[in-house]
Amino acid sequence: MSSRFALKDHFRESRLVNERLIVAALIAGLLFIVVMVRLAVLQVVEHEHFNSLSNQNRVDITPLPPQRGLIYDRNGVILAENIPTFSLELTPENVPDIDDTLNDLAELFSMTADEVLEIKGRIKRQRGFRQFVFRQRLTEKEVAVFSVNRHRFPGVDVVGRLIRHYPQGALFAHTVGYVGRINERDQKRIDAKNYKGTQQIGKTGVERYYEDLLHGQVGYQQVETNVQGRIVRELQNEPSISGQDLFLHIDVNLQRVAAEALGDFNGAVVAIEPRTGGVLAMVSKPDFDPNLFVSGISTKNYSVLRDSIDRPLFDRTLRGHYPPGSTLKPFVALAGLELDIVDEHTESFCPGWFTLPGQEHRYRCWKSHGHGKVDLKKAISQSCDVYFYDLANTMGIDRLHGFLDIFGFGHRTGVDVPSESRGLSPSSEWKRTRRNQAWYPGETVISGIGQGFNQTTPIQLAHATAILAMRGVNISPHVARASRKNSDSELQLISTEHADALPMENSQNWEAVIDSMVEVVHGKRGTARHIGIGLPFKMAGKTGTAQVFGIKQDEKYDAETLAKKLHDHALFTAFAPADKPEIVIAVVVENGGGGSRTAAPMARKIIDQYFGITADE
Amino acid sequence: MSNLLLDRSNPQRWSITRALRKIHIDAVLLLGLLSLLSAGLIILYSAGDQSTALMIRQLTRMGAAFFVLLLLSNIHPDRMRDSSYWLYGAGLVLLVGVLVFGHEGKGAQRWLDLGFFRFQPSELMKLAVPLLVATYLAERPLSPSVWRLIVALIMIIVPSLLIAKQPDLGTSLLIASSGLIVIFLSGISWRIIFSFITVCTAALPVLWYVMHDYQRQRVLTFLNPESDPLGAGYHIIQSKIAIGSGGLFGRGWLEGTQSQLAFLPERSTDFIFAVIAEEFGLLGVGLLLLLYLFIAARGLYIAGQAQTSFARLLAGSISMTFLVYVFVNVGMVTGLLPVVGVPLPLVSYGGTSMVTLLAGFGILMSIHTHRRMMSP
Numbered sequence: 001m002s003s004r005f006a007l008k009d010h011f012r013e014s015r016l017v018n019e020r021l022i023v024a025a026l027i028a029g030l031l032f033i034v035v036m037v038r039l040a041v042l043q044v045v046e047h048e049h050f051n052s053l054s055n056q057n058r059v060d061i062t063p064l065p066p067q068r069g070l071i072y073d074r075n076g077v078i079l080a081e082n083i084p085t086f087s088l089e090l091t092p093e094n095v096p097d098i099d100d101t102l103n104d105l106a107e108l109f110s111m112t113a114d115e116v117l118e119i120k121g122r123i124k125r126q127r128g129f130r131q132f133v134f135r136q137r138l139t140e141k142e143v144a145v146f147s148v149n150r151h152r153f154p155g156v157d158v159v160g161r162l163i164r165h166y167p168q169g170a171l172f173a174h175t176v177g178y179v180g181r182i183n184e185r186d187q188k189r190i191d192a193k194n195y196k197g198t199q200q201i202g203k204t205g206v207e208r209y210y211e212d213l214l215h216g217q218v219g220y221q222q223v224e225t226n227v228q229g230r231i232v233r234e235l236q237n238e239p240s241i242s243g244q245d246l247f248l249h250i251d252v253n254l255q256r257v258a259a260e261a262l263g264d265f266n267g268a269v270v271a272i273e274p275r276t277g278g279v280l281a282m283v284s285k286p287d288f289d290p291n292l293f294v295s296g297i298s299t300k301n302y303s304v305l306r307d308s309i310d311r312p313l314f315d316r317t318l319r320g321h322y323p324p325g326s327t328l329k330p331f332v333a334l335a336g337l338e339l340d341i342v343d344e345h346t347e348s349f350c351p352g353w354f355t356l357p358g359q360e361h362r363y364r365c366w367k368s369h370g371h372g373k374v375d376l377k378k379a380i381s382q383s384c385d386v387y388f389y390d391l392a393n394t395m396g397i398d399r400l401h402g403f404l405d406i407f408g409f410g411h412r413t414g415v416d417v418p419s420e421s422r423g424l425s426p427s428s429e430w431k432r433t434r435r436n437q438a439w440y441p442g443e444t445v446i447s448g449i450g451q452g453f454n455q456t457t458p459i460q461l462a463h464a465t466a467i468l469a470m471r472g473v474n475i476s477p478h479v480a481r482a483s484r485k486n487s488d489s490e491l492q493l494i495s496t497e498h499a500d501a502l503p504m505e506n507s508q509n510w511e512a513v514i515d516s517m518v519e520v521v522h523g524k525r526g527t528a529r530h531i532g533i534g535l536p537f538k539m540a541g542k543t544g545t546a547q548v549f550g551i552k553q554d555e556k557y558d559a560e561t562l563a564k565k566l567h568d569h570a571l572f573t574a575f576a577p578a579d580k581p582e583i584v585i586a587v588v589v590e591n592g593g594g595g596s597r598t599a600a601p602m603a604r605k606i607i608d609q610y611f612g613i614t615a616d617e
Numbered sequence: 618m619s620n621l622l623l624d625r626s627n628p629q630r631w632s633i634t635r636a637l638r639k640i641h642i643d644a645v646l647l648l649g650l651l652s653l654l655s656a657g658l659i660i661l662y663s664a665g666d667q668s669t670a671l672m673i674r675q676l677t678r679m680g681a682a683f684f685v686l687l688l689l690s691n692i693h694p695d696r697m698r699d700s701s702y703w704l705y706g707a708g709l710v711l712l713v714g715v716l717v718f719g720h721e722g723k724g725a726q727r728w729l730d731l732g733f734f735r736f737q738p739s740e741l742m743k744l745a746v747p748l749l750v751a752t753y754l755a756e757r758p759l760s761p762s763v764w765r766l767i768v769a770l771i772m773i774i775v776p777s778l779l780i781a782k783q784p785d786l787g788t789s790l791l792i793a794s795s796g797l798i799v800i801f802l803s804g805i806s807w808r809i810i811f812s813f814i815t816v817c818t819a820a821l822p823v824l825w826y827v828m829h830d831y832q833r834q835r836v837l838t839f840l841n842p843e844s845d846p847l848g849a850g851y852h853i854i855q856s857k858i859a860i861g862s863g864g865l866f867g868r869g870w871l872e873g874t875q876s877q878l879a880f881l882p883e884r885s886t887d888f889i890f891a892v893i894a895e896e897f898g899l900l901g902v903g904l905l906l907l908l909y910l911f912i913a914a915r916g917l918y919i920a921g922q923a924q925t926s927f928a929r930l931l932a933g934s935i936s937m938t939f940l941v942y943v944f945v946n947v948g949m950v951t952g953l954l955p956v957v958g959v960p961l962p963l964v965s966y967g968g969t970s971m972v973t974l975l976a977g978f979g980i981l982m983s984i985h986t987h988r989r990m991m992s993p
Contacts, residue, residue: 010926013759016804017929021917024802024937031944032910036903038951042861043899050861054875 062223063197066216067162069243071176071206073252074278074481079176080207082162086138088146092123095155105156108149109135109142118299133181133199136163136295164200164207164294170287171255174315175279175417175479176248177205178290180297194218203293204315206246206479209416213483216243244483247491249278257609258283261602267569267589268316270462270477271606274581277466277475279415281606282459284316318420321455322588325544326383326595327573328404328450330468330513333376335403336391337509344512347375350386356393356441363389363445366545380516381526383543385449392448397439400447401427406474406502407464414476415459416494423460426453451547461573462586469540469575469584471510472502514540518578527596528572531604537577539607543595544571567591572599576607583610641690641986643919646978649912650963654679656905657964663871664885664892665966671885675966682975689979693987694928697980701752704745705772711738712779739780739788740973744980746776746792747934750799755927760804769800784829787957791945795938802933803926836955852888855881856950860894867898885966887958890950906943909962913940916978919985928984935977942974 042050071080088105095101098120106116123132134156138146143158150156164179166172179200182190186201190211195201196218202208219240258269258281271281288305297305305313314320336342352370353362365371365385371378379387392400404410410425424430426447428439446452456464459477467474482491504510517540521532527543546569570592575581585603592598607613634644658672665671689697715738750769754761761769773796781789801810825833859875868874873895875881884892894902916936923929942962948954950961960967962974 009758013804013926014929016759017802017926017933018921020802020804021920021929021933024798024933025914025917028910028913028937028940031940032906035906035944035947035951035953038948038953039860039894039899039902042857042951043864043894046861047864050858051864053858054862 062221064219064221064238064240065197065199066218066240067242068164068179068200069210069214069216069245069483071214071246071248073248073250073255074280075251075253076247077252079166079168079172079248079250079252081165081167083165085136085161085163086143086158087136087161087163088134088138088142088156089159090132090134090153090156092132092155095153098123101153101156104152105134108145115298133296161199166290166294168252169291170289171252171259171283172205172250173287173290173312174284174317175205175250175255175282176290177207177417178203178293179207180293200294204419205417206248209418210246210480210483214243214246217241242486244485245487246480247482247484248479249273249276249280249481250282250479251280251610254281254606254609255283257281258602258606259285259287261587261605262589265589265592265598266310266316267587267592268320268458269588269602269606270317270458270586271610272462272466272477272584274466274469274473274475274575274584276481277477278481279477279479280583280610282317282417282479284314284318284320286310286312288312315417315419316588316590317458318415318417320457320588321421321423322458322569322571322590323452323454323546324409324450324456324461325546325569325571326385326449327461327465327542327544327571327586328409328454328456329380329383329388329448330517330542331404331407331409331464332388332391332395332400332448332450333380333516334468334509334513335395335400337376337506337512338403338504339395339399341394342376342391344376347373348379348384348387348390350374350384352386354386354389354393354445356445359442361442363442376512377516377519377523380513380542381519381523383520383527388448389445390448393441393445395444395448397444397447398427398429400444401425401430407467408460408474409454409456409464411460413459413463415463416479420459421457423457424453424455450544458586458588461571461588462584465573465575465586466581466584467502468510468513469578469581471507471514472504474502514578517542521574528574528600530596531600534613535576535607536611536613538579539574539576540578540581541572541574541600541603543600544573545569545593545595546571548591565591567593570595570598572596572603574600574603574607576611583607638986640687641982642687643690643915643982643985646912646915646919646982646985649908649915650975650978653905653908653912653963656908659870660889660893660896660964661885661966663873663896664876664889666877667871671966678967678971682972685972686975686979686982689976690982690986692983694925694931694980694984697748697931697983698752698755698927701745701748704741705749708738708742708745709776709779711741712776714738716779716782737969739776739783739785739792740969742776742780742792743788743795743938743973744976746773747795747799747931747938748980750796751927751930751934754799754803755925755930759926760806761800766800766805766809769796773797773800781827784832785958786828786832787945787959790957791938791942791959794941795934798934798937798941799930802920802930802937852882852956853952856888856891857952859891860951863895863898863901865898865900867894867896867901870896872896887946887956887960887965888950889965890947890961893964894950905964906947909940909943913937916981919981922988923984924988932981932984935981939974939977 068082070078070082072078090101092098102116102120119134138158146158166176166178180203181199182195182201190201194215194217198215198218202211202214207214217240220238221234221236223234254271258271262269262283262285266285268285269281269283270279272278273280292301350365350371352368353364355362363385366383371382371384371386374384374387378384404425410423412420412422431437431439443452447454463477478494480494482493484491518538520526520543521528521539521541523529526532528541532539548566548568568591570589572587572595573585575584585606587599587602589598589602637644637647658675661675662672750772753769753772754765757765773793777789777793780792855875859873859881862868862875863873871877873892875895876884876892881888881891890902893905913936916932916939920929920932920936923932939962942959945954945957945959946961949956949959960970963971
């Protein structure tokens, strides 16, 4: 090959390479132009677009959840407070591998596989960018353990939060209620915007009823963030407005005494200040620790509460349906007086039973050998059933129903605690429309002593008794007395609805009935005479015993042989002092036996506490 | 001397030039490089969250890189030509070594841990490949025969494939292009060039097949970055926002929100160009690109002034490869090219590429300053 030996032609070669260098330089220039055009498109033509994208990129609006209002009793004792805690929260979106992270966290906090599974399920049900509370109320040690391992858990953080705490524990489980995690049902009843950043919402009791007041107004913080969402700088801060503090009528000491008085019985106590309608005590037993619900109750704890046959979650004061029994008698008597069916001196004869004309069936008096001649005072103080069988029968169910209606039987009292139930005050129309059945005269007879279809709630009983005590002034019971915007501002009274005095033709009728009720406590043969000893004032009361279990004709009620669940309910309603009432009490003791023996002494304990009466007096 | 006239007009400046030339430093190129490096430091201060530690490390690297530059500029181009086969051979051995013993970083095996420092053999290849190809092609009269062309191509492809296998597609392509530029400059006919481009286009599907998943992902994301805004497309979306929001004059130094608030990933390394664009605007990046063009132009001038074909080819390749670096990086950051992981030369934070680049300029200076003076 000739080229092998060809001499290098430097001149030709350098011209060749230089030509190519020029071409290369031209290509470089071309590339420069292409890049500059591209940059001009991005930076000039589309500048506005990218500029707005850039601004959105860095500005983040963080909600500042308001601090929930505190709840105090009438003496300023705190019933619901906020305590600072650390919780472990994760933002699923920022967690690279949820399953791994959860498993590792579970190991760190030695949790069971079931708990992890439950949490996984909950995370799946919520949206990824929402913070998820993995674990609340971390101990200092847990915080330390996590902090050391934090690098292993991107998207997981220890967050300081205020959480609700109920220092009185179970005592106000039903009345004050509790807050809990916001669930889907809650989402529908709230303004989602105002609850951004809020973790908890009132679920029951006052916490729920006054949710709007207690929650407050969310604030916003406009911040510059980096890509990890960490706040670099604050741009704007609109502070949240804390929820209002709530002051209740409730007296924590009275509540405690009432709860203690009930002892191990299931039942309910409601005490009302009749002048204001303020609820002084409201106890439903059994109860539970509301603090369990605040941080999300475990399935296990919840099923224990839910499945207990004693139904601790059930608020008996508002939803417990009990036959009023003899506690209804003062109202029936008042109806008799008002409708001119009887007067104070009208007498009935009690042989121990009552029969409707032309019928065999004997409606028995509790006193099997009878009360003999009975007037109104004796009928109430000794709780003669026959007198009221007779009266009710003469009156008829619909007139009785109409009269009980104005005392609120069969209606919600309007107390400021949610999910109150109506109870039932029967009428012939009710039975026709609801049951599609005719009304029988025998049903009227037993309605006269508060049995049969009659169902009242303890709050209803207390409310009706309060109307009686106030001689016809109807004030809806209220738990909350006042609210306060912040510790510097003045209390604002929460308005109560004052109804006009009930229309009553003869005001003497009130006194006739109330005198009879005083006789129950202070009379020689009053059914609650044993609780009247040592009282510095007159107290009016009425015992009641509500049948749970129907006794056949010719059978006697024998507490010994009946299972406890079938024992009668013991009831007692009272107010004191009788002439100028300051407190009204309704006590219902489930399966407590007789109202005189079980319920009345409980009421006395509450009276003693309220008026500061010591046992020796 | 030949430039007496110039000496008289500005004796001070030209004596500095002469002094520099004595230690084989080209003053013009040095001026360009120092300007670029200074600009780079200012930008890095902003992109690196004003970390002085970062600045000190970068300055240390610059010092080391200048030492290498000075070293190479004082070696006669002929000695480089003599050692090109050895260098290339050593580079190949190291590349194989990396694949066998390599140290993994970011899912790719690129590093060779030599105990006292970690070394990327692919950086050595960036110089060894054009050096060898230029040596080989200049052994015979230009333009090269078909046979020589094929051998040269093999010299290019073998290390490129080894590096692509690490996998480091960006470096692999840069090394291939540095070799191909030598071939282009050696005067092969345009017919061969165009048929080569056609074959390459046809080879694209094959390339797709051998690519790693993460590389394919990058290509797919490049074609439609919006499809995965928080994953693979995140880089390019954030980078475009940064560049676009810079506008004509930029948000000002240290004022770029995309960069300062860490929305922009890899902002001190591969994506530093977006920081410049955000903070200094179109004007700033325009000036920066002109500075790059100036340096490359001086390189091409040196190539044109070179006295041997070997020196011409090598100087031309080094200058053009430098520009290819710039355009690949800028193309990537502006969304014109796939994200292949190429730093912005002499500005991005990072050690090895700085040393390699300045070593390349050392070679250019050596070529320029070792010319035998011939009177015009």
